[in-house]
Amino acid sequence: MKNRKSNTLKPINKSLDFNFFYLIIIITSLFSCTSTRPEFLSNLTIENKNQNRLIENRKPDYGINGKDGCEVLGEISMNIIEIEPGYIKGKIFDSKNKDPLINADIYLILSGEKKNDTLNIHSDQDGNFQKEFDGVIQEIEVRYIAFRNLKVNM
Helix, strand or coil: CHHHHHHHHHHHHHHHHHHHHHHHHHHHHHCCHHHHCCCCCCCEEECCEECHHHECCCCCCCCHHHCCCCCCCEEEEEEEEEEECCEEEEEEEECCCCCECCCCEEEEEEECCCCEEEEEEECCCCCEEEEECCCEEEEEEEECCCEECEEEEC
16 A cells, blocks of 8 residues: 555656746746846936947946846946036946945046146045046046946047
């Protein structure tokens, strides 16, 4: 009697194992990085005008057709409030939640009469920055821990 009962349960157990395996695959794919990844990209405004075309490598590369890997780095956005020859003023913030990025490294790559120069400035506790300089801004690069660098070709 015991053999008959255990033999009857074997196909049921195999069927349950098989279905459980597929259930795990379905759940994993539904909640994987690629299926749930929201798209927050870096943004650039200069004097209230969208200038995203100036951002180098704006869309991150997450592998083949964006299907590989998880988004692990945040995206930096910058609003240049005022830009004139020899002066820049702006704000650095998180693209996703709009929080200011405190003490972000901002590099101004300048060209001048004598040579190219790089100035390093930092954002304040509200994400604001301003700087007077000699020369013409060629590039701006913003760096912040756990965020993808923002590089802008002016």
